[in-house]
Amino acid sequence: MQLEIWADVVCGWAYIGKRRLEKALTERGGEPVEVIWRPYRIDPTAPAAAVPLEEMLRDPIADASLRQCAPGLSPSENLTRISQIAADEGLGPRWGAAWRANSHDAHRLLALAHESGGAVLQDAVAEQVMKAHFIEALDISDRTVLARVAEAAGFPAGPALLAGSAGDSQVRELMLIGRASGVRTSPTFAVGGRLLAGAQSPEVIREFLDAGDAEPTLPEEVRRLRQADALLDLGDPLGTLTLLEPLLATYGDDPNVQLVAARAYFASAQLGRAERLLRLLVDRAPGDAYARHLLGRTLQRQGRGTEAVPHLRLTAAMAPDHG
Incomplete structure (x- = not known):
C-alpha cells in the first residue's frame, strides 16, 4: 500500500x-x-x-x-x-x-x-x-x-x-x-x-x-486529465494548462483533452488558442452544443459578434440551457 x-x-x-x-x-x-x-x-x-x-x-x-x-x-x-x-x-x-x-x-x-x-x-x-x-x-x-x-x-x-x-x-x-x-x-x-x-x-x-485503497487503478493519463479538470473547476486555468502539458504533447488529438484545454484557454483569456481547439471540436462533432457555445462565446470576447451569432443560435436550438 x-x-x-x-x-x-x-x-x-x-x-x-x-x-x-x-x-x-x-x-x-x-x-x-x-x-x-x-x-x-x-x-x-x-x-x-x-x-x-x-x-x-x-x-x-x-x-x-x-x-x-x-x-x-x-x-x-x-x-x-x-x-x-x-x-x-x-x-x-x-x-x-x-x-x-x-x-x-x-x-x-x-x-x-x-x-x-x-x-x-x-x-x-x-x-x-x-x-x-x-x-x-x-x-x-x-x-x-x-x-x-x-x-x-x-x-x-x-x-x-x-x-x-x-x-x-x-x-x-x-x-x-x-x-x-x-x-x-x-x-x-x-x-x-x-x-x-x-x-x-x-x-x-x-x-x-x-480501510485500504478503495479507488480503482486508473491509467495515469486519465488521472491527470481528471486532476486538470478539477483545477479548472477551482478557478486555476493556468494550473490546469500546466497539468495538461504532457497530455497535449502525447494525446493532443483526443477530444476530451482538447475540450479541457480549450476551456482553460478561454478562462485565461488565451482566446486564439481556445478558438483553434474549439473549431477542431466543432468540425469533428457539429452537434456538440457545449463546444459550439464556447466557440461562440470565444468569438464574442474577441469582438467578432457577427461570427459568433450562428454558433450561439445553433446552441440555443440544440441545448437551451447553454443559450
Missing part, C-alpha cells in the same frame, strides 16, 4: 503527524506501507530570506496563511497548543521554530531524495528537515543548512542537486496535483482517492489504513 503525506515541513502538526503515523504503523503490522512525502505550503507568501518568527506573528497575511496548519486557531494559540502536544509525542527536548522560512527548497530536497533513493531516503530527509526547523531552530530556507540536513540523512548528492533548479518544476506540479486532489491542510494523509486531514491519533490513522 502507498500512503502519501501532503504536508509542509514548517507546519508543526506535520512533524507530530509523522510521529503518530510511525506509532500507527508499528502497532498495525501486516501489509507494508510505503510512505511518500508530497509538498504543501501553509505560508506561500514567506519571503525568500527568512525572518524571525516573532515578526511573522505580527503579519496579518502570514496569520491568514498559517491558519491552514491549524484551522480555528491563531498562530500564537497554535504555537502554545502544539508545544504541549509535541512534548507528549517525545519531540524535543526543546521545541519551537525560530524562523519564518520559505519551504520551497526543502520540498525540492524531499522530491529529489525520493527520486534518488526512494521512500526510505525521503523519509530520512523529512525527519532531518523538521528536526532542524523545530528542534534545532535553524533556518531551513538556507541552502547551507539544507546541505547539512541532506548529509545527515544520508543523501550526499542532495546539495549539488539543490544548487541548480532540479526538482523545481516537479514540486510546483505536485502542488497543483495536491490542490486538485482536495488537499486543504497540513498534514493530509492520502491512500488512493481517500483523504484524512490533520495529525490524527494513531488509532484513527490505523483505521484509515485498514
